[in-house]
Amino acid sequence: MSEPTAQPLVEPLVQAQAEVAELLSDLIRIDTTNTGSTATSAGERKAAEWVAAKLDEVGIPSQIFESETGRASLVARIPGQDRSKPALLVHGHLDVVPADPAEWSVHPFSGEERDGYIWGRGAVDMKDMDAMVLALVRDWARTGVQPPRDIVLAFLADEEAGGALGAHFMVDEHPDLFADCSEAISEVGGFSITVHDDLRLYLVQTAEKGMGWMRLTVGGKPGHGSFVHDDNAVTRLAEAVARIGNHKFPLTLTPPMREFIAAVEDAYGIEIDAAEPEVALARLGGLSRMIGAALRNTANPTMLEAGYKANVVPGTASATVDGRFLYGQEEEFERQLDSLMGEGVRREWLVHNPAVETTFDGPLVDQMVAALKAEDDGARPVPFTMSGGTDAKSFQRLGMRCFGFSPLRLPPDLDFAALFHGIDERVPVESLKFGIRVLDRFLRNA
Numbered sequence: 001m002s003e004p005t006a007q008p009l010v011e012p013l014v015q016a017q018a019e020v021a022e023l024l025s026d027l028i029r030i031d032t033t034n035t036g037s038t039a040t041s042a043g044e045r046k047a048a049e050w051v052a053a054k055l056d057e058v059g060i061p062s063q064i065f066e067s068e069t070g071r072a073s074l075v076a077r078i079p080g081q082d083r084s085k086p087a088l089l090v091h092g093h094l095d096v097v098p099a100d101p102a103e104w105s106v107h108p109f110s111g112e113e114r115d116g117y118i119w120g121r122g123a124v125d126m127k128d129m130d131a132m133v134l135a136l137v138r139d140w141a142r143t144g145v146q147p148p149r150d151i152v153l154a155f156l157a158d159e160e161a162g163g164a165l166g167a168h169f170m171v172d173e174h175p176d177l178f179a180d181c182s183e184a185i186s187e188v189g190g191f192s193i194t195v196h197d198d199l200r201l202y203l204v205q206t207a208e209k210g211m212g213w214m215r216l217t218v219g220g221k222p223g224h225g226s227f228v229h230d231d232n233a234v235t236r237l238a239e240a241v242a243r244i245g246n247h248k249f250p251l252t253l254t255p256p257m258r259e260f261i262a263a264v265e266d267a268y269g270i271e272i273d274a275a276e277p278e279v280a281l282a283r284l285g286g287l288s289r290m291i292g293a294a295l296r297n298t299a300n301p302t303m304l305e306a307g308y309k310a311n312v313v314p315g316t317a318s319a320t321v322d323g324r325f326l327y328g329q330e331e332e333f334e335r336q337l338d339s340l341m342g343e344g345v346r347r348e349w350l351v352h353n354p355a356v357e358t359t360f361d362g363p364l365v366d367q368m369v370a371a372l373k374a375e376d377d378g379a380r381p382v383p384f385t386m387s388g389g390t391d392a393k394s395f396q397r398l399g400m401r402c403f404g405f406s407p408l409r410l411p412p413d414l415d416f417a418a419l420f421h422g423i424d425e426r427v428p429v430e431s432l433k434f435g436i437r438v439l440d441r442f443l444r445n446a
């Protein structure tokens, strides 16, 4: 890999580091709850307009696009020194998942600063990155920093419902805005796991599993609940759901996870049983649930629907299953599902998005590694596969290499994975400042 290019900082990001917490708080206060339906979702338009105003203050023009009323995404372009080079896309979503104030220690849309953290829905998913990027480009604009190549900024709607009204829409309707982007960075990656005082793994996402949300439907003979029934749709569906829910798909080590496991072995000085890596990976604590899901395909039944009265056998029953498959595993996943479902069960996709994977190499990765190491002596960046899906699925359709790189140095004892869509979601202010410094080094050289 290339040597870190240790450019002296023109300005030590004073303004960016000073305002990032406030920017994040302000953005959290704009409730952008995505319920999955436009009728009950809100705030994306307001958030996009707020971003536009923050960019406008420093002279960065932007455009807002609506897929449906209120479902707004914003795109801006920062011209690079060499405009003939392919551009780099930096994208983040503006929407958040719902939060119930009754369950939280602070109001989830208060953006309160407490104990060195900014609290609120979106603090790690992913208004933190939105705020870091905004703070950085505002600082650059004020101090005259120009990146080596064009940077396209996209702040998107609807990621939390699969992105149909955000990233999918933008890629379908306005591909020209991204046509020259060769790579993209966004969530979920770049955060640290502390091995010991002098060593932290930084997990950079180079792959994410595909999504296969599906509905299973079984037809049967309807009739009176008191009769003898040999063709009961509820019973047949329940059997299929139980088989799927209890099934453990075979262990499949994809290239990013092989690299990840090797790095964990090295960092902890342990040997991991390749046939049963979950046992050793349990030491990663809360993260092991996310990491463990990247070692095999999964299918979790999540919803059931059948019947309307205690003494009526319904003619049909259906279930929803959240399926996730690894890169290159889609066919095998479907084959196994079909055999688990059994006779007479129909399957249809509700959401069907491909798996994404790229390699952990090349000049862009070298710059991520260099930027992390420059800000943290003990940084050891490693690739990993994310179990969930992000807007990367849309942008990779345009041929971009997609990375999860939203850098955060985290306190050793923070259960970061639990904060995603979790109660008391929060992010340390110091982590945001660290993230800005890393992004600055990275984007000045990327």
Ligand SMILES: [Zn+2]
Pocket: 093, 125, 126, 159, 187
């Ligand atoms: Zn997210």
